[in-house]
Amino acid sequence: MEESLMQIKNSAVSMIIEAEDQKELEEIKLQFLGRSGKLTLAMKGITKLPTGDRREVGQLANEVKRVLEESINERSNSLKTQESKKRREKIDITNPGVRPDIGHIHPMSQVLYEVVDVFKGIGFQAADGPEIETDHYNFEMLNIPSDHPARDTQQTLYLDTRQSKVTPGEIILRTQTSSMQGRIMEKVKPPIRIVVPGKNFRYEQVDASHGFEFWQVEGFVVDSNVRLTDLFGTIEYVLKKLMGEKTKIKFATTNFPFVEPGVDTYISCTVCNGRGCSFCKYSTWSEIMPAGMIHPNVLKAVGYDHQKVAGFAFAIGLSRLVTLRYQMDDLRLLTNPDLRILEQF
């Protein structure tokens, strides 16, 4: 009896080890451990043995059963690993992934929202105003009376006034978001911290760095103790946040009738990295943000006491900032709806 048990064990174990898949292993299991399997039948035969032998043979039979079960489990696990490995080898995982069909937010919006967020972080609120604007808010309130030579730098698109009660020249397409300074300041008292993003229009021939429609983000701060150093600090903080810590920034004197002192801001041209290109007119610097301390005449026009409050204002050339950010060499790329451009963002 013992001998036949050992034979069962040996032949079963060798079959188990050689089993090539789960199915074969299942068959082997049935063949030995099934209801009429060899081991099962052998174990039933133990009852026919003399009582004295039963105990010893019974123990051996249980031991054989345990070994077979363990071997089957072990083999089964190793087969599973092998199979999954084989399965993996069948697909080429270097094939491209199947991408979800999602669209792209325009780079202008991406930068715009970032700009608004950066300013929110330093206490600014965002506002929005009309593009069809009056000469009053676009020029007069900003210390640019009708015969001022500064109007030459902002050639205006005039609107057809026929069929309306409007005097010709009175309503225009705004040339600058600074038009919102008067609109907002005449309605509230300082302290003020505001940014106004928006589109502007000028009579301008289109080229790589100019357009007749372009975006700006106007900003202004008015309070009892606003200083020129605050203007420098705010501009530097914002530009470094947007363009990276290493961005080089320089300031220069300029003149706009609505600021005094007047400041212009340049950042190192990212299109050519300082080698000189048509975008920066070979100066390696790109003008990005005219600014200055708000002119007393503007403060007076909105009813503020310019001896008691001061302010600074700036206008970020948003369209230009976007092109510099992504090293695009032409402003016109921003209004080109070609998906080959849009998909890059």
Next chain:
Amino acid sequence: MLAPLSWLKEFVDITLTSGELGEKLTEIGLGVERITRVDNDTIFEFEITPNRPDLLSIIGIAREIAAIEGKRIKSKSYEIKVSHATTLPIKLNPNYKLFHRWTGISIANVSIKPSPQFIKDRLIKIGLRPINNVIDITNYVMFELGVPLHAFDYDEIKGHEMTVDLAKGGEKFTSVDEKSYHLPKDAIIIKDNERLIDLAGIKGGLNSGVSGKTKNVFLHVTIANPMLIRRASIALSLRSDASAIYERGTNKGGTIDTLKRAATLIQEHADGKIASHLFDLKNQEFKPWKLALRISRLNQIIGIKIDEKKIIDILDSLNLNPHVVLSKQSASKDLILIECTIPTYRNDLKIEEDLIEEVARLYGYNNFPKTMPVGEIPTKRVPYFKDFNMEENAKSILTASGFSEIYTYSLVGEDDLKSFNIKSENCIRVDNPVSREFEYLRPTLKTNLLKALRLNMPNFKNINLFELGKVYIGKHLDNVKEQYFLAGITNVKNYFEVKGTIEQLLEDLGVKLDPTKYIEVLDEGIFFELNFSEILPLVSLNKKFKPLPKYPPIIEDMAIVANASVKTDEIIKEIKNQNSLIVNVSLLDSFEESRTFHVVYQDPQKNLTTAEVSKIREKIINNLREKFKVTLKE
């Protein structure tokens, strides 16, 4: 403005290299556009801001360089021997509203010939064409000293009498460069006894100009009314070097020096003799003026304390003659003022803030420390407030649905409008468009979106685009409204996919509106357009958490046969209306006349029994049968 280094060096010693000089001049306000090297000389090209007429001259630029270099300008004075016996008399009839000042002199027996080489060379370097010695000298002196002047052929001034006047409009005028103009009303003109001889401040007349035949000249320097010059030159689209200076406001105190300088050169290089006394017609004196700067105010505005000596040095380097003055504020407190005397060529310096800029720009903007505003952060919502998060929310749903964002021009052409049967009379028109393609403000985003779709067709099969931008609604300026529209176009998605996108969008914004009214089926695809400005006030983002149901729902599908005229939406509403325990009804499937609805029953308080549900179901079926004549499909 072009300025040769060699010419500048006549007025100031320069130690900085051209590169350094360019950087520094840009920092203080003389923006350098380009530096070029020509024949052992360096030419600077500057962009001059509208407030600085003085910088349209070599001496003006030299003064700024002197301030940077900490040097004095080498100013020259020119004396002329004024004739006691007037051999070339002239009568001038002034009008002080038109010419604030009129300075002139006659010079006899000039010999007209080419200019000496140094004058020719310098004119060529600043972009002018040499003509003859007298004309070249007037140009040379204008660019050297920044005050325009003009030479007439004395013998062509009929009656030797000149009257300044305003044009009536329509007069014909031929300029010295032989171009004809019809003058606008209120251009300043000079007439002699017979004819119009000068378009003052802009261009001289051909009939009275200096030519090869000229023997005697009348040389004058005028201070013309800047506003009138500007209006006339805009009306004529005629800008001259002189009009650029006049518009900005000429140095009213500089006429005599300018005249003397030119007369000296004419005597030297054209052999002329002074032949009249020096006319100087004015009805007021044009003297330097006083302007005070409070040191406390300066420090407060610029944010740093600059010591008094440094402030004085800076103002002095600009020839502003600063003096410290103590002004009694109260018994115990004196206010320190710096009183400046402003030379007449700096008519941009009118208020204290102008002096603050002078100190700040020469201190060097890039030498300032940087601070952040220290005041209170305003928390009250500002007028014209805009919540950009709303835009971002809407756009993220559209991009998640596969749409890509575009930015297009607000200005469109008449052809664009016509192709959509939009009448251009119903749109706002620009009077002076940059081109016919950009003449009207768009009343819809459709034209640009469809053009964008077509543009992409050669490269893409599947195109989904959207734009969130302003449109301008109204026939004319009395009733025009600017509104943000959100519109999209797709040649991939079907009607229900577009509808679903808008449903999702509206749901996320908490707005209950029918999406179908925004959708339009075009030949090229499906288009949608929403008035985003009108939706914004309806937005409600106050989301409130609903606890998960404690008891399981009972779900059943109900297949019915109904006439196609009965809308799915009506059936769903009808089913929902039957009992509050019906928490959701949706269309599962439809085939020919039959539609299968998925009905969810749920009681928040307890487990529903099948008996309860079957009662409700019976009510539903009876109602649908009665109302819509539907039959239940087995």
